[in-house]
Amino acid sequence: MAYKPQYGPGTSIVAENRRKQMNPGQKLEKVRSVTDEDIVLILGHRAPGSAYPSAHPPLAEQQEPDCPMRKIVKPTEGAQAGDRVRYIQFADSMFNAPSQPYQRTYTEMYRFRGIDPGTLSGRQIVECRERDLEKYSKELIETEMFDPALVGIRGATVHGHSLRLAEDGMMFDMLQRNVLGEDGIVKYVKNQIGEPLDRAVAVGKPMDQKWLKAHTTIYHSLVGTAYRDDTEYVEYVQRIHSLRTKYGFMPKEE
Amino acid sequence: MTNAAFPQVRIVPIRMLKPRTAERLLNMLAGIAGIRRMMIHGPGLPKKVPYGPARGSPNPHSDRRAIHVGDAEIALSIQVGEVILEVEDASVIEEIRSHCDGFFVEFPYRLQEGRFMKTAPTLVDYAKYGPDADTTLIGLADPRNGEGPVVIRKEQ
Numbered sequence: 001m002a003y004k005p006q007y008g009p010g011t012s013i014v015a016e017n018r019r020k021q022m023n024p025g026q027k028l029e030k031v032r033s034v035t036d037e038d039i040v041l042i043l044g045h046r047a048p049g050s051a052y053p054s055a056h057p058p059l060a061e062q063q064e065p066d067c068p069m070r071k072i073v074k075p076t077e078g079a080q081a082g083d084r085v086r087y088i089q090f091a092d093s094m095f096n097a098p099s100q101p102y103q104r105t106y107t108e109m110y111r112f113r114g115i116d117p118g119t120l121s122g123r124q125i126v127e128c129r130e131r132d133l134e135k136y137s138k139e140l141i142e143t144e145m146f147d148p149a150l151v152g153i154r155g156a157t158v159h160g161h162s163l164r165l166a167e168d169g170m171m172f173d174m175l176q177r178n179v180l181g182e183d184g185i186v187k188y189v190k191n192q193i194g195e196p197l198d199r200a201v202a203v204g205k206p207m208d209q210k211w212l213k214a215h216t217t218i219y220h221s222l223v224g225t226a227y228r229d230d231t232e233y234v235e236y237v238q239r240i241h242s243l244r245t246k247y248g249f250m251p252k253e254e
Numbered sequence: 255m256t257n258a259a260f261p262q263v264r265i266v267p268i269r270m271l272k273p274r275t276a277e278r279l280l281n282m283l284a285g286i287a288g289i290r291r292m293m294i295h296g297p298g299l300p301k302k303v304p305y306g307p308a309r310g311s312p313n314p315h316s317d318r319r320a321i322h323v324g325d326a327e328i329a330l331s332i333q334v335g336e337v338i339l340e341v342e343d344a345s346v347i348e349e350i351r352s353h354c355d356g357f358f359v360e361f362p363y364r365l366q367e368g369r370f371m372k373t374a375p376t377l378v379d380y381a382k383y384g385p386d387a388d389t390t391l392i393g394l395a396d397p398r399n400g401e402g403p404v405v406i407r408k409e410q
Binding site: 155156157159160163164165166167168172174175176179193194195196 | 267268269270271272275297298299300303304305306307308311313314315316317333335360361
């Protein structure tokens with residue numbers, strides 16, 4: 001029988017959302033549209049319209065060693081062109097943000113190629129070749145994995161994911177990269193490392209509480225779905241915990 | 255510093271306050287008789303980017319601005335997350351509670367009683383203010399940023 005991944009346990013909506021994001025067979029719902037130029041501005045790695053700086057000559061122009069792996073694995077577009085490796089980093093609020101660091105890494109590993117994600121408690125960074133990065137970033141920002149108020153694109157000074165929200169519902173950001181305008185649309189006024197942009201980049205309206213509760217991948221007993229309510233998930237985690245503890249003692253089968 | 259004879263309370267709203275709301279809240283509290291000392295607490299909003307590739311460049315932030323409480327001007331350098339108060343006696347706490355119940359209508363808050371202010375000068379306080387420092391002022395301001403507490407005078 002062919003192996004079919006289950007992606008994760010759980011019967012709650014949170015578990016379902018986690019599986020949905022991870023499963024590359026499921027198309028993520030597109031919620032907003034952001035232009036390519038806007039993505040380049042937020043990332044701040046190169047000026048919009050400029051050529052991609054390269055780290056090495058394109059693969060077609062250089063002699064490659066005779067390697068069976070290179071024959072099997074097709075290089076990504078960015079690797080083929082010899083692009084630099086660049087990054088995007090997200091901070092997700094604990095108040096029902098649509099994604100969270102571990103979830104992002106799992107999702108990206110299932111969906112994207114040629115990436116190097118870094119997972120931390122309050123932020124998640126993904127590094128890859130520049131033109132691949134822009135393509136992936138667009139997908140991460142335009143789909144249901146992003147919320148303008150509760151997800152921050154923050155290259156540095158990420159503090160805020162575990163803090164209370166501001167009065168207007170925005171996650172705390174020491175550098176105030178994104179601001180909620182009077183028209184209700186969130187605009188990025190600085191790039192991800194905090195340098196002011198020449199023009200504000202609109203990323204759409206914050207989603208409402210009902211949508212967030214239905215699309216979040218975070219358990220939260222006060223504002224969302226409680227972890228304890230998902231008995232299947234708890235049972236699974238307890239099983240893993242028990243097994244890894246026992247196998248720390250290297251039991252021998254008689 | 256904390257004097258055990260005086261009760262302390264902490265106002266913790268469920269949302270972090272914008273400067274305008276913080277100004278209204280503090281002015282409301284300044285009108286209550288019997289509050290000895292007051293401290294606002296929350297995450298900092300630095301004037302310059304503290305770290306990362308843009309370190310040292312200016313950090314414009316709409317919430318870092320001056321507010322007016324009573325006759326005093328306070329330069330906010332934080333996002334107000336909670337207000338810690340030291341009061342004369344327990345009756346003042348009830349007055350604060352009744353005022354806050356009327357104030358926080360759009361989102362809830364909690365009023366907690368306990369010990370929230372410094373009980374002894376730290377090494378940094380000692381290094382900054384010396385051995386003869388005024389103990390009533392210690393703990394009210396961050397000794398490292400060089401700005402002292404603000405005195406709000408009440409009209410007699």
